[in-house]
Amino acid sequence: EPEVTQTPSHQVTQMGQEVILRCVPISNHLYFYWYRQILGQKVEFLVSFYNNEISEKSEIFDDQFSVERPDGSNFTLKIRSTKLEDSAMYFCASIQPGTGAVLGYTFGSGTRLTVV
Amino acid sequence: GQNIDQPTEMTATEGAIVQINCTYQTSGFNGLFWYQQHAGEAPTFLSYNVLDGLEEKGRFSSFLSRSKGYSYLLLKELQMKDSASYLCAVRDSGSKSTFGDGTTLTVKP
Numbered sequence: 001e002p003e004v005t006q007t008p009s010h011q012v013t014q015m016g017q018e019v020i021l022r023c024v025p026i027s028n029h030l031y032f033y034w035y036r037q038i039l040g041q042k043v044e045f046l047v048s049f050y051n052n053e054i055s056e057k058s059e060i061f062d063d064q065f066s067v068e069r070p071d072g073s074n075f076t077l078k079i080r081s082t083k084l085e086d087s088a089m090y091f092c093a094s095i096q097p098g099t100g101a102v103l104g105y106t107f108g109s110g111t112r113l114t115v116v
Numbered sequence: 117g118q119n120i121d122q123p124t125e126m127t128a129t130e131g132a133i134v135q136i137n138c139t140y141q142t143s144g145f146n147g148l149f150w151y152q153q154h155a156g157e158a159p160t161f162l163s164y165n166v167l168d169g170l171e172e173k174g175r176f177s178s179f180l181s182r183s184k185g186y187s188y189l190l191l192k193e194l195q196m197k198d199s200a201s202y203l204c205a206v207r208d209s210g211s212k213s214t215f216g217d218g219t220t221l222t223v224k225p
Binding site for chain 1: 149151157158159160161162164203205210211212213214215216217218
């Protein structure tokens with residue numbers, strides 16, 4: 001079964017440092033998402049990406065955040081200057097056009113970001 | 117805005133049936149999803165409802181009433197491996213989903 005792959009699985013960074021979280025969505029999917037989940041809290045939407053541009057973003061996704069699809073496979077989330085409150089599990093997700101609503105998201109296994 | 121409510125915790129016995137409820141108030145509606153999430157893992161898709169009624173998939177069924185802003189997930193013949201969090205999520209008029217806090221289900225022998 002096709003998978004969404006995320007790297008690294010765990011990253012520890014110092015406050016103020018930049019981090020890049022990487023995702024390889026399923027190859028024939030066209031809609032890509034980043035969600036985050038702070039420990040013990042709900043899954044929160046960050047940003048959606050379609051046709052090489054952001055289609056929606058949440059209030060959480062401020063100027064410190066950016067997304068890119070630098071080539072045909074990778075999808076990255078960059079946090080420019082990390083804060084303690086950015087510590088969370090970050091999930092990449094993708095859906096297949098036309099059937100996405102029926103199938104729901106395919107989530108990657110997540111990157112646990114710890115800001116110290 | 118979006119508001120999704122579901123019970124925080126539930127406990128049930130192996131082999132039994134459990135119903136997890138979800139109520140929602142959203143500014144747009146384009147479907148309701150249920151996901152299962154084991155501790156430390158990513159959510160996995162269980163079911164999708166966009167029209168009123170019951171959708172059945174094996175041991176899991178999901179029901180939707182759009183007029184009442186209400187859904188439930190029904191799990192039959194509970195197994196120990198069903199112990200997990202169950203997340204109700206509403207897709208709005210775009211393609212993003214808003215998740216509830218999740219219901220932690222504990223299945224006891």
